[in-house]
Amino acid sequence: MRQVTATAAPDTGTTAAVRIVGVEKAFAGRRRGAAARRALDGFDLEVREGEFLCLLGPSGCGKSTLLNLLAGFETPDRGEVVVAGDRVSGPGPDRGVLFQTPMLFPWLTVLDNVLYGPRARHELTTEIRERAVELLETVGLGSAMHAYPHELSGGMRHRAAFARVLINKPRLLLMDEPFGALDAITRLAMQRFLLELWERDRTTIVFVTHDVEEAVLLGDRICVMSGSPGQTRAVFPVDLPRPRDVALTDTLAFAHLKRQVREALEEGHR
8 A cells, every 4th residue: 555745735736625725823822821632733635536534633633623714614824725616715515514413403394404405495396395305215215204303313314414414516515524423233234334325426525534444445545643743754655445344444445554554543642
């Protein structure tokens, strides 16, 4: 497996979907007079169009801050964040965000949750309704579209959240440890589900995780971040065949790359 330098541009002729250049971000101390906490310090990264990139790093290294900058929830103190050629200046439907806890409205059915975005933008049409039903069939919730979130299992709620994001046809999918709170069996099922969706649509994904094995299983590349303030420590290409399944985790190639990534993660945390 070949480790590339942290600031190297991807070796590809395809357009960069995401470009992060010299980004710095700090947050004021909670107490009066306390020094500002630097979350990111000179962070650089490019993500290819259609790439599945995993962000891996210790707690507090700025992974979630970086996702918030890409989503437009935060603005950098220095540097620039560019998505699809445009500098990010705020949230938009072109960037879908999925968190560890599915953000579903409990008073709405699954179908109405999926339709919430188009309805709020006054874009609800018969075609959009048909697409919502099709999406729910695709994610295995066709028979549960009129159920409420509390009637669903954890995995079903995550799939409903996927459908609610995908209805907007985002160019970039931002995922902040979406499977971190799931039990082991449901987590494996959701990893398979995500891989199948990505193979079908090839949406550009930036996926935050603490789990080295998850990063190696899912990603095209893995960006390992240093401890706070966050910087790009190393970027690993994942030269493993696709389509992938969890059976890949039993191979020697998988174990070798997993060890390399874990060592880089441990060194960056010292």
